[in-house]
Amino acid sequence: MYQRLITRRYLLSKVMPLLAAVAVALCTGMVLIVWSVMGGFLTQLLASGKSLMGDVSITIPVQGIPYYEELIDRLEADTEYVAAATPVIQTLALMNLEIGAPPADVILMGIEPEGYDRVAGYYDLIYWRHIDKPLRKDKLGIDMRLAHRNPGDPLYGPPGSPREGLRTASREELDLLYERGKAMGVLDPASNEIMPAAVVGTMVTKFNWRRPEGFIEPGRGLFAPSRTITLTVLPMSDSGVMIEPEEATLPIANEFSMGVYQVDSKYVLIPFALLQKMLKMDQATRVDPDWQPGSVTFNADGTTSFNTGTGTTIEPARATTIFVRAAEGVTPDQLDERVEQIFDAFYEEKMADHYWRPSTWRENTVFTWEQEPNLRFFIAAVKKETTLVLVLFALISLVSVVLLFSIFWSMVSEKTKDVGILRALGASRMGVAWLFMRYGLLLGLVGSIAGLALAYLIVTNINPIHEWMGRALGVQVWDPSVYYFMDIPNKVDPMRALLVAGVGSLSALVGAIAPAVRAAWMDPVKALRFE
Amino acid sequence: MTTTHHPPTAASTAIIEARSVYKTYTLGKTKVPVLRGASIKVDAGECVAVLGASGSGKSTLLHLLGGLDRPDDRAVSDNDELTDGGRVYFRNEPISSFGPARLDQFRNQSVGFVFQFYHLLPELSIVENTMLGSMIGARKHSRAEMKARATELLERFGLAARLAHRPVELSGGERQRVAIARALMNQPDVLLADEPTGNLDRKTGAQILDALMELRERFKQTMVIVTHDAATADRADRIVRLRDGRVIGAGESLHSDDD
Ligand SMILES: Nc1ncnc2c1ncn2[C@@H]1O[C@H](COP(=O)(O)OP(=O)(O)OP(=O)(O)O)[C@@H](O)[C@H]1O
Numbered sequence: 001m002y003q004r005l006i007t008r009r010y011l012l013s014k015v016m017p018l019l020a021a022v023a024v025a026l027c028t029g030m031v032l033i034v035w036s037v038m039g040g041f042l043t044q045l046l047a048s049g050k051s052l053m054g055d056v057s058i059t060i061p062v063q064g065i066p067y068y069e070e071l072i073d074r075l076e077a078d079t080e081y082v083a084a085a086t087p088v089i090q091t092l093a094l095m096n097l098e099i100g101a102p103p104a105d106v107i108l109m110g111i112e113p114e115g116y117d118r119v120a121g122y123y124d125l126i127y128w129r130h131i132d133k134p135l136r137k138d139k140l141g142i143d144m145r146l147a148h149r150n151p152g153d154p155l156y157g158p159p160g161s162p163r164e165g166l167r168t169a170s171r172e173e174l175d176l177l178y179e180r181g182k183a184m185g186v187l188d189p190a191s192n193e194i195m196p197a198a199v200v201g202t203m204v205t206k207f208n209w210r211r212p213e214g215f216i217e218p219g220r221g222l223f224a225p226s227r228t229i230t231l232t233v234l235p236m237s238d239s240g241v242m243i244e245p246e247e248a249t250l251p252i253a254n255e256f257s258m259g260v261y262q263v264d265s266k267y268v269l270i271p272f273a274l275l276q277k278m279l280k281m282d283q284a285t286r287v288d289p290d291w292q293p294g295s296v297t298f299n300a301d302g303t304t305s306f307n308t309g310t311g312t313t314i315e316p317a318r319a320t321t322i323f324v325r326a327a328e329g330v331t332p333d334q335l336d337e338r339v340e341q342i343f344d345a346f347y348e349e350k351m352a353d354h355y356w357r358p359s360t361w362r363e364n365t366v367f368t369w370e371q372e373p374n375l376r377f378f379i380a381a382v383k384k385e386t387t388l389v390l391v392l393f394a395l396i397s398l399v400s401v402v403l404l405f406s407i408f409w410s411m412v413s414e415k416t417k418d419v420g421i422l423r424a425l426g427a428s429r430m431g432v433a434w435l436f437m438r439y440g441l442l443l444g445l446v447g448s449i450a451g452l453a454l455a456y457l458i459v460t461n462i463n464p465i466h467e468w469m470g471r472a473l474g475v476q477v478w479d480p481s482v483y484y485f486m487d488i489p490n491k492v493d494p495m496r497a498l499l500v501a502g503v504g505s506l507s508a509l510v511g512a513i514a515p516a517v518r519a520a521w522m523d524p525v526k527a528l529r530f531e
Numbered sequence: 532m533t534t535t536h537h538p539p540t541a542a543s544t545a546i547i548e549a550r551s552v553y554k555t556y557t558l559g560k561t562k563v564p565v566l567r568g569a570s571i572k573v574d575a576g577e578c579v580a581v582l583g584a585s586g587s588g589k590s591t592l593l594h595l596l597g598g599l600d601r602p603d604d605r606a607v608s609d610n611d612e613l614t615d616g617g618r619v620y621f622r623n624e625p626i627s628s629f630g631p632a633r634l635d636q637f638r639n640q641s642v643g644f645v646f647q648f649y650h651l652l653p654e655l656s657i658v659e660n661t662m663l664g665s666m667i668g669a670r671k672h673s674r675a676e677m678k679a680r681a682t683e684l685l686e687r688f689g690l691a692a693r694l695a696h697r698p699v700e701l702s703g704g705e706r707q708r709v710a711i712a713r714a715l716m717n718q719p720d721v722l723l724a725d726e727p728t729g730n731l732d733r734k735t736g737a738q739i740l741d742a743l744m745e746l747r748e749r750f751k752q753t754m755v756i757v758t759h760d761a762a763t764a765d766r767a768d769r770i771v772r773l774r775d776g777r778v779i780g781a782g783e784s785l786h787s788d789d790d
């Protein structure tokens with residue numbers, strides 16, 4: 001009874017409890033913000049790494065994998081582990097655009113759109129498509145993908161329209177672009193044939209710029225899907241000998257965005273069959289220069305045989321890479337092991353005669369997305385950063401806990417005399433301990449709820465805040481090219497929030513209760529004399 | 532001098548009694564013996580003044596009587612015998628045998644403390660401070676009843692207009708009156724007052740003393756008043772003196788060595 005009265009009086013009467021609650025709020029808020037942003041960073045990275053290449057890939061860079069269709073069949077037959085597999089060719093290429101940027105090197109990926117979609121969710125990455133609702137940050141609804149143009153309207157938004165002076169799109173155009181992206185082809189009106197087309201990362205052409213509202217805006221007159229791209233590759237023979245450079249000029253069907261800057265600025269996708277042909281990796285006939293029709297071969301066992309046939313061999317078509325997606329509930333590492341087994345058997349049967357296998361082939365051929373060479377560099381970097389961040393985070397948390405503990409400790413220590421008075425008036429030890437437990441817990445809870453609210457507000461609005469900082473203060477902390485992502489992670493995990501609030505309140509509680517118990521367990525006279 | 536001398540009587544008449552208590556404080560390595568076999572006995576309705584020089588252990592004795600502190604576990608008497616540290620009895624029951632709950636109850640119900648430095652809770656209003664003892668104790672009364680009694684007590688001490696005030700808004704004398712009201716809240720068997728006027732000017736001190744004496748007259752309140760002021764002591768039924776850690780027989784001349 002008296003506990004409630006005194007708790008209330010303590011809470012209302014002084015600056016100290018207010019400061020303590022603010023300290024709890026700041027500590028919990030800070031820890032949660034750091035955790036959410038940094039944690040979100042990793043999760044986003046993991047999600048995007050997977051969305052480029054599925055869970056596991058098999059890669060033999062230059063020579064390629066012969067009979068890959070059969071390997072895919074074998075993989076897909078193992079439904080327990082494998083959800084889908086698709087062939088890919090990856091190579092470096094030189095990119096030329098009609099206008100603007102000088103030639104640049106890109107990673108060219110030949111894909112089969114449907115298969116790539118099944119493995120890596122390709123269709124979801126296609127950027128230019130109709131969207132119904134503006135993004136949350138796009139309050140004015142000016143995203144080009146919202147289809148502002150009606151039939152008969154000019155291409156550039158007329159004065160007073162939401163996209164005044166900017167390229168607009170109609171619903172039909174966006175739907176067509178999406179279909180083109182999915183098919184990776186553009187219908188040629190002259191020949192009525194579908195021409196293969198490229199889908200480029202949104203940051204590849206440098207035509208686009210990112211708006212603070214979270215979407216991409218093509219520069220005036222620079223809408224990539226109405227332009228062409230010229231790609232030059234260096235084919236090599238299966239023995240690694242360079243052949244003449246091969247060049248192709250393709251219309252750009254659409255653009256894609258994974259949200260990872262390193263990918264969106266580096267990758268160009270074209271149809272698998274086209275790249276296979278350009279790199280001379282399609283099926284071919286090889287002529288044996290030593291072959292003489294009707295000649296006799298003396299075999300080692302003493303027999304003789306006549307050479308029959310045409311003197312040619314069929315070179316099988318090849319893919320450099322196979323992306324594999326794990327079946328439900330299978331981890332990338334489990335899949336990795338399984339794929340290695342399947343590939344091992346396949347290799348012995350189909351490839352051992354033709355292909356020299358280096359001793360390290362295992363590590364270099366089948367790997368999970370985390371080990372993929374093109375992703376590895378930034379995954380490793382981020383993982384290192386994450387470790388650092390975790391250490392810092394642990395430090396911040398520790399400091400917060402100690403800080404809260406000290407604040408509550410000194411606040412309650414100040415009340416030692418009150419404990420003496422209450423004990424002199426006949427209050428029990430437990431009764432007094434309970435009083436301060438209430439006090440600490442209440443302040444801890446109030447503080448951490450305020451802290452959570454604060455953290456939630458800041459984290460969910462971190463991108464606008466960051467942009468505002470950029471504009472108002474000239475501070476640009478988050479450079480997409482450095483931090484891999486276009487946006488700062490802005491999700492708060494409720495479990496984390498709960499944990500942070502719990503630990504915050506607990507530190508306050510323990511900090512409050514320790515000196516209270518100490519005071520309650522001394523003789524009242526000592527407590528009364530306490531300074 | 533109007534000291535009434537009560538000859539030692541059978542233990543049964545005493546409300547509170549200390550028998551040969553020892554108390555030694557340890558400061559670092561040095562031991563400071565404060566009480567060395569002090570005994571005091573207070574009968575029902577008595578008002579006993581404890582006199583002694585500063586540092587003679589008056590407060591210490593009072594704290595032992597009120598169960599705020601414990602005598603030493605072991606002690607060496609003057610003739611080098613090892614004894615226990617003595618005991619305090621409440622109605623012939625040694626309070627050292629009380630369990631924690633009983634001891635809490637003893638402090639809450641049986642004694643009322645008035646401290647030299649008031650010891651009011653600064654965050655609570657005057658009424659709330661006064662009610663505190665009854666709020667802590669068993670819930671015999673409703674909150675309204677408690678408040679009514681606290682108000683009545685405070686009115687008796689002339690604080691009717693200040694009920695909602697905080698201790699800091701009161702003068703020293705007013706604060707001490709609140710402390711007395713708080714001590715009386717649970718109608719204690721003994722009121723233990725530690726230099727209730729020590730911190731006050733003469734006039735205010737006299738008022739406080741008048742209030743206490745009125746309690747004695749009207750309600751036969753048993754009390755022990757610690758003081759080093761002879762004038763205060765003179766108004767008690769009986770005076771005992773502390774010197775060299777012991778209580779020296781009552782009724783001795785007070786003026787010879789206290790100045
Ligand atoms: N907790 C303690 N630790 C160490 N020494 C103490 C402690 N409490 C009291 N003392 C010492 O014991 C002696 C007696 O103290 P006490 O407060 O009982 O004296 P007093 O007679 O009440 O004095 P005063 O008239 O000044 O109030 C003093 O010398 C004091 O310094």
Ligand SMILES: [Mg+2]
Binds near residue numbers: 591726
């Ligand atoms: Mg004293």
